[in-house]
Amino acid sequence: MALETVSRARCFGGTQLTYRYASIETGTLMRFAAFIPPQAEHRTVPVVWFLSGLTCTEENFTVKAGAQRVAAELGLMLIVPDTSPRGEGVPDDPDGAYDFGLGAGFYLDATIAPWARNYRMRSYIETELPALVAESLPADLSRQGIMGHSMGGHGAITIALRNPGRFAAVSAFAPICSPIRCPWGQKALLGYLGPDRAAWRTYDSCALIDDGARLPSLLVDQGTADNFLQEQLRPELLEEACRNAGIPLTLRRQEGYDHSYFFIATFIADHLRHHAAALS
Amino acid sequence: MALETVSRARCFGGTQLTYRYASIETGTLMRFAAFIPPQAEHRTVPVVWFLSGLTCTEENFTVKAGAQRVAAELGLMLIVPDTSPRGEGVPDDPDGAYDFGLGAGFYLDATIAPWARNYRMRSYIETELPALVAESLPADLSRQGIMGHSMGGHGAITIALRNPGRFAAVSAFAPICSPIRCPWGQKALLGYLGPDRAAWRTYDSCALIDDGARLPSLLVDQGTADNFLQEQLRPELLEEACRNAGIPLTLRRQEGYDHSYFFIATFIADHLRHHAAALS
Numbered sequence: 001m002a003l004e005t006v007s008r009a010r011c012f013g014g015t016q017l018t019y020r021y022a023s024i025e026t027g028t029l030m031r032f033a034a035f036i037p038p039q040a041e042h043r044t045v046p047v048v049w050f051l052s053g054l055t056c057t058e059e060n061f062t063v064k065a066g067a068q069r070v071a072a073e074l075g076l077m078l079i080v081p082d083t084s085p086r087g088e089g090v091p092d093d094p095d096g097a098y099d100f101g102l103g104a105g106f107y108l109d110a111t112i113a114p115w116a117r118n119y120r121m122r123s124y125i126e127t128e129l130p131a132l133v134a135e136s137l138p139a140d141l142s143r144q145g146i147m148g149h150s151m152g153g154h155g156a157i158t159i160a161l162r163n164p165g166r167f168a169a170v171s172a173f174a175p176i177c178s179p180i181r182c183p184w185g186q187k188a189l190l191g192y193l194g195p196d197r198a199a200w201r202t203y204d205s206c207a208l209i210d211d212g213a214r215l216p217s218l219l220v221d222q223g224t225a226d227n228f229l230q231e232q233l234r235p236e237l238l239e240e241a242c243r244n245a246g247i248p249l250t251l252r253r254q255e256g257y258d259h260s261y262f263f264i265a266t267f268i269a270d271h272l273r274h275h276a277a278a279l280s
Numbered sequence: 281m282a283l284e285t286v287s288r289a290r291c292f293g294g295t296q297l298t299y300r301y302a303s304i305e306t307g308t309l310m311r312f313a314a315f316i317p318p319q320a321e322h323r324t325v326p327v328v329w330f331l332s333g334l335t336c337t338e339e340n341f342t343v344k345a346g347a348q349r350v351a352a353e354l355g356l357m358l359i360v361p362d363t364s365p366r367g368e369g370v371p372d373d374p375d376g377a378y379d380f381g382l383g384a385g386f387y388l389d390a391t392i393a394p395w396a397r398n399y400r401m402r403s404y405i406e407t408e409l410p411a412l413v414a415e416s417l418p419a420d421l422s423r424q425g426i427m428g429h430s431m432g433g434h435g436a437i438t439i440a441l442r443n444p445g446r447f448a449a450v451s452a453f454a455p456i457c458s459p460i461r462c463p464w465g466q467k468a469l470l471g472y473l474g475p476d477r478a479a480w481r482t483y484d485s486c487a488l489i490d491d492g493a494r495l496p497s498l499l500v501d502q503g504t505a506d507n508f509l510q511e512q513l514r515p516e517l518l519e520e521a522c523r524n525a526g527i528p529l530t531l532r533r534q535e536g537y538d539h540s541y542f543f544i545a546t547f548i549a550d551h552l553r554h555h556a557a558a559l560s
């Protein structure tokens with residue numbers, strides 16, 4: 001798999017890159033962003049993954065979160081994937097809805113036609129992309145953390161739950177806490193996986209925890225002025241699942257913050273320091 | 281003049297707003313962004329203006345520069361105007377070029393038809409918008425700084441030179457240093473002002489300095505990997521003008537940085553601290 005450099009810019013003494021390559025999993029050209037901190041000139045560095053939310057590409061977090069400043073200080077590589085396959089022939093929501101199809105891969109492997117061919121974001125993020133990063137970049141994959149926002153918070157937590165021991169730290173901003181119990185999630189799971197709800201549980205943080213998966217700890221920030229809080233995100237369900245399972249959850253309700261990148265930018269430094277502490 | 285709030289988000293303990301109002305100068309609905317730091321809950325705060333470059337609106341700096349973190353810490357209000365009038369009936373470059381018309385107001389008052397009616401960004405920024413900010417926001421306009429990027433660096437420096445004593449600090453990222461001597465500037469000045477080059481000098485930092493205008497000091501960052509450095513930006517001309525006039529110029533050539541917001545984000549904290557020191 002040959003990486004093509006789409007863009008490259010100096011940033012906080014490190015390098016911000018966008019790469020593109022032909023993914024076998026999705027059958028498309030996939031882009032991802034990588035921030036290489038200055039410390040990587042001399043050694044491999046730990047990796048923190050950031051999974052983005054609905055409608056985003058690899059660009060939103062990269063240009064809006066202000067994460068590079070702290071990643072450069074802490075010596076963390078940031079890997080930011082796109083949120084779905086894209087390109088000619090990739091099916092999209094028939095009504096052009098923002099919450100299904102392009103920009104809405106939900107970090108799962110679809111099993112229903114016509115989605116199953118390209119919508120393989122789970123295997124892409126869990127298997128293919130880590131191998132590519134290990135092979136191509138100065139990354140120490142024995143030290144990884146994962147975080148995400150909204151749909152990407154769901155992605156980060158479920159991927160960590162399904163891969164015990166892989167991530168030293170897991171955190172999320174305003175995650176979708178239980179896709180099987182919210183409209184965004186139900187639409188996606190039904191569309192990509194079909195009506196058998198047993199198959200949905202492997203893509204639901206709370207169900208995975210109820211079924212025995214564990215994390216050493218979990219940090220979540222949630223704005224109290226987030227429009228999606230009550231209907232879609234439902235952090236109280238994650239609180240309950242973690243409490244029942246004895247998973248130490250730090251859930252910070254941030255007064256007055258909404259669902260935007262202004263919220264993420266405000267607290268990204270806390271999250272990166274949390275990850276760095278676990279990775280050092 | 282009634283301000284309409286277009287958007288509002290909590291950010292670093294302060295508030296990031298986008299406003300819209302009917303400008304008399306431009307004859308259009310003008311948007312601008314304002315970051316109100318937490319200190320403004322209890323008192324008026326100093327104001328730093330940021331003028332953006334070609335193709336930008338008020339949004340680019342607001343979402344990409346990461347300025348709110350430091351502005352919140354230092355108690356600075358940030359005011360970020362749009363770069364041109366916009367809307368139905370506002371003329372644009374006949375070829376749709378990015379460097380003239382919409383997004384390319386060059387911070388001047390046009391005198392040539394059809395531009396003269398709406399393209400009044402000089403009067404808008406120098407006179408109308410400050411009055412609106414003073415009347416509507418918790419701003420202390422006895423303490424102001426101004427900065428900008430590229431075309432906005434040109435705007436910041438020329439506005440400061442034409443308004444001696446108004447700004448305690450002036451700085452720029454990769455400014456267009458002498459519009460009368462670069463293709464971007466020549467196209468804009470000819471198009472908006474006509475062929476009489478004497479009229480151009482009031483919109484040229486170097487010419488204003490040569491003609492006697494002064495600044496107490498000037499901070500400029502310029503990336504050495506900036507694609508526009510040699511043909512359009514020409515910092516050596518500003519260096520020469522400042523040297524001849526005895527204006528203390530700190531010109532930092534930043535190795536490997538380009539013209540992007542990754543460059544601005546890397547050094548915005550330095551600039552804001554420079555402004556805060558002068559404003560305190």
